[in-house]
Amino acid sequence: MKLQLTGLKAAGLRSAELDLRFGEGSAPKFTFIQMPNGTGKTTIAECLRAALSGEALSWGAERVRSFQRASGSDAGLFEARFSLDGSPMTIGMKFDFTAESISYYTTFGRGRLPKFSLPPVLARFADPGFVRLYIFDAELPQELLQGSSDRAERAIDAFYQLYVLEEISNAIEHYWEGQVQGASTQQGLARNRNKLADVKEKKRRLERALERDQTELRSVEEDLETKSAKLDDHLGQVEQYRHQKAILEAQLKTASDELVAALADALGRLRRPLDVHLGFRSALDSLTAGLDSLKLPEATSREFFRDLAEQKHCICGSPMTSSAREHITRAAEYLLADDTAGVVNALKNDARSFQRDDTCPGLTLVANDLAAQIRKRDVARHDLELLVSDTSEKADKAAKSLKEAVDDLTLSQSSLVSRISALTRDPSPDDDENTTCIKWLGLEVRRLELIVAEAARLVELREHKDELRDVLTSSARRAREEARRELVKAMNERLAILLPGEGLTVADIRPYLKLEGREGVNLGAMLSIGYSFLTTLFERGNHEFPFVVDAPTMGLDGLAREALANILPLTASQFVGFVLDNERDFTRRVRENVRDSCEFYTVFSDSSRNRPLADQLPPGAEAGDGGTYVIRGFDFFDQVMWTKNGER
Amino acid sequence: MTASQPGGLEAIVRSCIKLAATEKGIPDDVTVRLLKLADDVASGDLDPSSGTETQRRIELLIKGYGASS
Numbered sequence: 101m102k103l104q105l106t107g108l109k110a111a112g113l114r115s116a117e118l119d120l121r122f123g124e125g126s127a128p129k130f131t132f133i134q135m136p137n138g139t140g141k142t143t144i145a146e147c148l149r150a151a152l153s154g155e156a157l158s159w160g161a162e163r164v165r166s167f168q169r170a171s172g173s174d175a176g177l178f179e180a181r182f183s184l185d186g187s188p189m190t191i192g193m194k195f196d197f198t199a200e201s202i203s204y205y206t207t208f209g210r211g212r213l214p215k216f217s218l219p220p221v222l223a224r225f226a227d228p229g230f231v232r233l234y235i236f237d238a239e240l241p242q243e244l245l246q247g248s249s250d251r252a253e254r255a256i257d258a259f260y261q262l263y264v265l266e267e268i269s270n271a272i273e274h275y276w277e278g279q280v281q282g283a284s285t286q287q288g289l290a291r292n293r294n295k296l297a298d299v300k301e302k303k304r305r306l307e308r309a310l311e312r313d314q315t316e317l318r319s320v321e322e323d324l325e326t327k328s329a330k331l332d333d334h335l336g337q338v339e340q341y342r343h344q345k346a347i348l349e350a351q352l353k354t355a356s357d358e359l360v361a362a363l364a365d366a367l368g369r370l371r372r373p374l375d376v377h378l379g380f381r382s383a384l385d386s387l388t389a390g391l392d393s394l395k396l397p398e399a400t401s402r403e404f405f406r407d408l409a410e411q412k413h414c415i416c417g418s419p420m421t422s423s424a425r426e427h428i429t430r431a432a433e434y435l436l437a438d439d440t441a442g443v444v445n446a447l448k449n450d451a452r453s454f455q456r457d458d459t460c461p462g463l464t465l466v467a468n469d470l471a472a473q474i475r476k477r478d479v480a481r482h483d484l485e486l487l488v489s490d491t492s493e494k495a496d497k498a499a500k501s502l503k504e505a506v507d508d509l510t511l512s513q514s515s516l517v518s519r520i521s522a523l524t525r526d527p528s529p530d531d532d533e534n535t536t537c538i539k540w541l542g543l544e545v546r547r548l549e550l551i552v553a554e555a556a557r558l559v560e561l562r563e564h565k566d567e568l569r570d571v572l573t574s575s576a577r578r579a580r581e582e583a584r585r586e587l588v589k590a591m592n593e594r595l596a597i598l599l600p601g602e603g604l605t606v607a608d609i610r611p612y613l614k615l616e617g618r619e620g621v622n623l624g625a626m627l628s629i630g631y632s633f634l635t636t637l638f639e640r641g642n643h644e645f646p647f648v649v650d651a652p653t654m655g656l657d658g659l660a661r662e663a664l665a666n667i668l669p670l671t672a673s674q675f676v677g678f679v680l681d682n683e684r685d686f687t688r689r690v691r692e693n694v695r696d697s698c699e700f701y702t703v704f705s706d707s708s709r710n711r712p713l714a715d716q717l718p719p720g721a722e723a724g725d726g727g728t729y730v731i732r733g734f735d736f737f738d739q740v741m742w743t744k745n746g747e748r
Numbered sequence: 749m750t751a752s753q754p755g756g757l758e759a760i761v762r763s764c765i766k767l768a769a770t771e772k773g774i775p776d777d778v779t780v781r782l783l784k785l786a787d788d789v790a791s792g793d794l795d796p797s798s799g800t801e802t803q804r805r806i807e808l809l810i811k812g813y814g815a816s817s
Contacts, residue, residue, distance in 0.1 A: 101792060221792050260758050264790045265765075268782075271796040275806045564810045567772050568782065575768040579761040586760065640758060642790060 101221045104183040104674050105131075105646040108144065112176035113167050113195065115140020116705045117726030122676075127183065127646075129669065129697035131676045132687050134737050136704050136713070141678040143167060145650045147178040149235045151191040153228040154204065154216040161200035168197045184208065184222060191216070225643070230258055233634060234645040236652075241630030244613045245621075252609045252633065253580070259641040260583045265576040269569045276565045279558070289555035296548040299533065303541040310523045310538065317516040324509040331488070331502040334495065341491045348487055352480035359473040366466045375466070388451040391444060403445055405432030584610050587636055594632035598663045599625060609633070623655035631664060635671035644673035652677045653686045665689035681742050691734065700737035703730050716740050756787030781809050 107121040116139040122131050135141050147167075150156040156164075167176060176195035181188065190207040204216035218226055225231070232240055233255055244252050257263055335341050373380040408415065409425045409432075418424075492503035527540035535541065592605045604625055605616040613629060615621065621629070638647065647668075653661045665686050668675055679687060691698045704710040706727035714729065718736060723729050731737070756762075762783060769779040785805050788794040796802055 220795065260761060261790045262761065264757065264786055264796075265761070267796040268786060268789060271802060272806055272810065275803060275810070561810055564778075564813055567774060568778075568809060571765065571768045571772050571774060571782070574771075575761070575764040578768060579758075579764040582760045582764060583758075642756075 101642065102183075102185055102644040102673065103222065103646060104644075105148075105180065105648065105676055106183050106188070107179075107181035108148070109177065109179040109181075110140070110144060110147065111725065112169060112173040113140065113143055113147070113178060114169050115143040116703050117724060117728040118144070118703060118730065119724070120701060120730065121181070122699060127674055128699045129672075129674060129694055130690055131674075131699045132690075132701070132737065133676070133678050134681060134700070134702045135678055136710060136742060137680070138709065139704055141650050144178075145235060145237075145648065145678065147193060148180055148648060149228065149231050149237070150202075151178065151180040151193060151204075152218075152235065153226050153231045154218075155228045156193055156202045157204070157216060159202060164195065164200045164202055165197065167195055174198050184219060189219070191218075224263065225258065225645075227254075229254065233258075233637075234647055236630075236634070236647065236649040241626040244630060244633060245615070245626065246612055252612050255633075255637055256580060256583050256587065256609070259637045259643070260579060261641050261643075262576045262579055262583075265572045265579075269572040272565055272568055272572075276562070279561070289552065289559055292548055292552050292555060295533075296545065296552055299541055299544050299548060302533075303538060303545060306523055306536055306538050306541065310520060313516050313520050313523070317513065317520060320509050320512045320516060324506060324513060327502055327505050327509060331492065331499065331506055334499045334502060335488065335491045338491065338495075341487065344487055345484065348480060348484040352477065352484055355473065355477035355480045359470075359477045362466075362470045362473045366470050369466050384451055388448060391448045391451070403448070405429065580610075583640075584608070587633075590636045590639075591629075591632045594636060594667065595628060597667065598628040598632060598660050600659065600663075604629070606632075624657060624660060627653075627655050628660055628664075631667070635667055638671050638673070646674040646676055647672040648676040648678075650678045651680060651683070653683050654680075656686075658685060661686040662689055665693060669694045681740075684738060688738065698734070699732070700734045701730060701732055702737045702740060703728065705729070712742060713740055757783075757790045762786075775813055778809060778813055781805070781812060785809065 104127045105122065106127045108118055109120070110116070110118040116135065120133070122128060133141075150159075169176070174197055176197065177192065178195070179190060179192040181190050183189070187209065188207075190205075192205040192207075194203045194205070196202070203214070206213045206215065206217045208219055229251055233251075240251075336345075369375045374384065405428055409420070409428045411420055414420050414424060489503065492499050522536055523538050525537055525539070527537055527543060531537050531540040533544070587609055588606055591609070595604055595606065602625065604618065604621065606613055606629065607616040608614045613633065615629075634647070638645070653664065656664065661683075662685075666689070668690065675690075677683075677687075687700070702713075704713050706714060706723045706729065716736075717729065718731065721729060721731060731740075757765075765783060765786065766779060769782065774782075785794070788805075789796050794802055794805070
């Protein structure tokens with residue numbers, strides 16, 4: 101990001117009326133604005149800081165009033181013009197001294213917004229503390245050297261762009277939060293894993309039980325078959341038994357066959373709604389009646405032609421002859437092309453065919469018949485069993501023993517079949533983890549496996565997320581340390597140039613500037629430290645800010661001024677200095693260094709104090725708004741005397 | 749590892765990220781993606797606070813362990 105100050109405007113404030121546009125097309129590297137004391141250098145610098153930070157929104161009435169011109173204006177305006185990455189940007193502040201308030205406006209890209217609204221690329225640098233670094237505040241060097249301030253550390257974060265690491269870390273966390281909304285946590289994963297293990301174990305246990313039961317059932321059935329055959333052989337030795345058994349078996353077979361037939365019939369009738377419930381029949385009647393009253397297009401209705409052909413008279417009144425009837429029926433075939441009419445008519449025909457089918461008995465009759473058939477089959481089976489029991493009772497011990505064994509085996513078979521049926525049945529909605537339904541447990545295993553897999557994936561992703569954030573945090577910490585060492589070294593090299601022979605060195609800059617073996621320094625040294633810190637920082641990172649300084653060399657001796665004039669062109673991308681006439685050795689030196697990119701203004705108001713300056717005005721120079729003279733050019737800037745005899 | 753891009757992170761910050769990633773055992777391809785992301789944010793090409801491209805890049809970063817770069 102590259103921010104350049106391209107112009108300033110001030111009106112109705114406690115400063116000279118200004119409307120400066122730096123350079124022609126693009127701002128020069130150095131702009132010096134020479135203003136006598138009392139013309140508002142400090143006011144303009146304060147407004148510039150407020151314009152870039154938005155801090156004026158929180159100013160109180162007294163602070164706002166402090167910008168009011170002594171003559172008592174009702175309103176004031178400050179406007180700072182910039183170039184942000186090559187695009188023009190304006191930040192304005194309107195002072196309402198009656199309401200004692202300030203409102204902002206911002207112009208960038210899409211037009212003018214009636215509020216303080218910086219483009220995102222600049223907004224992150226809108227912190228008032230940060231703005232004071234490049235819209236230089238004379239008190240800043242002192243603050244940098246004070247233990248109560250972490251401004252030096254924050255400046256490192258800004259210029260080395262360490263905030264990028266924090267922003268990425270926050271973005272990663274934000275993304276993660278979006279991913280895991282409602283998802284399983286590590287705790288949830290463990291719980292579901294345990295649950296899955298329990299369900300799997302239970303399913304395995306029941307499957308083993310089923311296998312045992314099925315094996316036992318096969319054994320019981322084989323045994324039962326053998327023993328039943330033996331018993332039958334044994335009892336079959338009695339003629340009467342054989343005879344009665346043959347009769348009863350025949351009855352059982354007949355009953356079973358009839359039951360099968362009745363069952364098939366019942367199932368067939370269940371497919372016919374009219375046989376299931378009377379309601380279907382009445383509903384069908386209503387439908388047919390509705391279809392009859394349906395107003396079909398006469399020309400396309402088959403029913404119309406069919407009905408017409410059956411009438412004694414035609415609609416024209418003439419008698420319906422057989423040839424007319426035949427003609428109407430034949431013509432209808434050509435005229436009935438409408439699919440809808442065809443479907444409706446087919447529907448009516450089908451409905452009528454149902455109604456005409458009076459041979460169909462109701463489902464109740466079928467059900468009653470089915471029940472009777474079942475009873476008949478059961479009675480036949482019972483009679484056969486009774487025959488075996490009775491005969492066995494009367495038979496010998498071996499037969500009795502065989503009968504008992506068969507009964508026991510039958511009981512076992514029944515029990516096993518029941519158990520197997522319970523294990524192999526289809527799942528029901530009432531099933532839960534206490535169920536013995538193997539199919540339900542199988543479904544539950546699959547469900548839990550999916551949950552566990554998803555939770556495990558998220559847990560793995562969270563580990564990645566945490567690792568990445570750890571890397572960003574630790575690299576920011578490490579980079580801050582490295583930057584600190586690098587900056588201290590570079591600062592001390594610069595200090596040696598600004599203050600040669602003074603032996604002033606910086607020991608550390610975190611969290612504030614600490615001097616090696618020195619507690620305090622004079623104003624010039626303090627300013628030199630500030631310059632060495634800032635100019636070193638300005639060389640770092642990708643961002644370029646205008647370096648705006650009020651009285652940049654006040655307190656510096658001639659040697660330091662010369663050194664600063666040599667350093668600034670190498671470090672600052674743009675320098676704007678509000679200077680006094682006693683800083684001309686500095687401005688001359690800078691001009692020597694960067695002659696092609698230097699601009700000079702002399703600004704003063706038409707007051708008795710400034711009369712000596714007005715007397716030296718070049719031909720044609722006139723006062724602008726508010727009686728302010730703005731003279732552009734180096735010659736006047738460098739030669740004008742501020743007092744009649746050249747003494748200040 | 750990728751070289752720094754114009755307008756990207758300061759070299760000192762890049763080397764610190766690489767070092768921290770190595771210590772943490774982050775795969776090289778993931779570190780490359782992280783550095784590229786940081787470069788793009790530093791140069792202003794990518795806004796980390798919004799945008800589907802940012803989402804995509806972060807998703808790739810988190811899910812991309814082991815995937816080829």
